[in-house]
Amino acid sequence: MNNQNRMQMKKWISSVVLVGSFLGWSQNYKGEIKNIQSDSLYQIQLAPEIRAVSHEDLRYFRIFDTNKKEVPYVISNYNGESERYTSFKIVSKKSIKDSITSIVIQNETTKKINQFNLNVSNAALTKQYNISGSYNQEEWFGLVENETLKDLIAIKGTALEKTIFFPVNDYPYLRIEFNDKTSLPIHIQAIGVYENQFFPEEPIEVKTFTYKSIENKERRVTQVVFSAEKSYQIDAISFEIATELYAREARITRKEEIKNKKTTTIRDQLLSSFLLNSKMNSKIKVSNLKEKEFTIEIENKDNQPLEITNIQLFQNPITIISRLKANEKYEVVIDSTYSKPTYDLVNFMESFPVGMPKATITNFHKIEKEKHIKEKSFWQTNGFMWLCIVLGIGIVVYFALGLLKDMKEE
Numbered sequence: 001m002n003n004q005n006r007m008q009m010k011k012w013i014s015s016v017v018l019v020g021s022f023l024g025w026s027q028n029y030k031g032e033i034k035n036i037q038s039d040s041l042y043q044i045q046l047a048p049e050i051r052a053v054s055h056e057d058l059r060y061f062r063i064f065d066t067n068k069k070e071v072p073y074v075i076s077n078y079n080g081e082s083e084r085y086t087s088f089k090i091v092s093k094k095s096i097k098d099s100i101t102s103i104v105i106q107n108e109t110t111k112k113i114n115q116f117n118l119n120v121s122n123a124a125l126t127k128q129y130n131i132s133g134s135y136n137q138e139e140w141f142g143l144v145e146n147e148t149l150k151d152l153i154a155i156k157g158t159a160l161e162k163t164i165f166f167p168v169n170d171y172p173y174l175r176i177e178f179n180d181k182t183s184l185p186i187h188i189q190a191i192g193v194y195e196n197q198f199f200p201e202e203p204i205e206v207k208t209f210t211y212k213s214i215e216n217k218e219r220r221v222t223q224v225v226f227s228a229e230k231s232y233q234i235d236a237i238s239f240e241i242a243t244e245l246y247a248r249e250a251r252i253t254r255k256e257e258i259k260n261k262k263t264t265t266i267r268d269q270l271l272s273s274f275l276l277n278s279k280m281n282s283k284i285k286v287s288n289l290k291e292k293e294f295t296i297e298i299e300n301k302d303n304q305p306l307e308i309t310n311i312q313l314f315q316n317p318i319t320i321i322s323r324l325k326a327n328e329k330y331e332v333v334i335d336s337t338y339s340k341p342t343y344d345l346v347n348f349m350e351s352f353p354v355g356m357p358k359a360t361i362t363n364f365h366k367i368e369k370e371k372h373i374k375e376k377s378f379w380q381t382n383g384f385m386w387l388c389i390v391l392g393i394g395i396v397v398y399f400a401l402g403l404l405k406d407m408k409e410e
Helices: 003-025 048-053 344-351 369-375 382-409
Strands: 028-033 040-045 061-064 073-076 085-087 089-095 100-106 113-121 127-134 140-149 159-169 173-179 188-194 210-216 221-241 247-259 264-277 283-299 308-315 319-324 330-335 362-366
Touching (some): 048 221, 048 362, 073 344, 089 188, 100 188, 127 159, 140 159, 140 173, 264 283
Antiparallel strands (some): 028 330, 028 362, 040 319, 061 330, 073 319, 085 188, 089 100, 100 173, 127 140, 127 173, 210 221, 221 308, 247 264, 247 283
């Protein structure tokens, strides 16, 4: 067999393998968006299950209308992208001993807002506060009453940021009053707002994990083992601990396989570490945690194990924004054969209004294999794959027989 024939045979075999791999890896899910009441931009929060099956990669995500036309969308606050921070001018700050601290700020952006961020110096205090708004700093209108500001100790550094929410408004002046009757004032260093926080989104609890606690007396640690069917993005872990006074080092690990020529060993790979302290916030922020199985290991040393009553896992929300029409029924599809879309809508995010209505993805499920095949073209079906395989085998046999013939002639 000459070199040209050998090269042709290699190309055919590679093509057969490529087609088989492409069709075998494809994963497809779909859901629906319905009950749209009016033509408008809508906020659509993606559930943890949707993000898990897409492997946190929204290039596979599409919205189609009833005519199977793509509906553009834009991603809001995706993967903690950097935000533009605007600092508000503090017009006045007054403290009345054993009474209140009143801070008036000016919203010079002229945009409607429904929250701002406080930069607060560390304080082991809890504060009650009221918020009001004004157009002229003379007549004030209530927004929030008797809300609580707590967990004011930073994990690192001497200050932290706290986000305060209130009804959407366009007041050029806002006033926050802290109750100082039972404790000294707290130090507010700055007040401002992040642009992409005009859409208030609380962390979403991921409820698909189960966990069990194991006491390792030999190593003097508590191991909390988590498991789920899929890998989920986890951005925060909240602990409920009945033990009164504690300060324990903890770490997050996962099992890692190390393969040598003849053996395979399993070891614990460190993902992150943190401190559990009764004086600090019990909700721990984590990064780069996207696993279906992981372990939290808590150092006990000579102490009794912590009395942990509950552990919750959270992920930062991902919201997409899309213009939807009233009484239209939309189909949401995740298909791993798609590539990243490019829509014009991304260029108009700054003009999006505050308080956009919300829509929900329902009936999200995996597309059955047989049903999915009917929707695909012939070249995407298993029949086409088997045809390629048969042709490939035929060509291999043809060239093999030619090789044998050449060898006999030699």
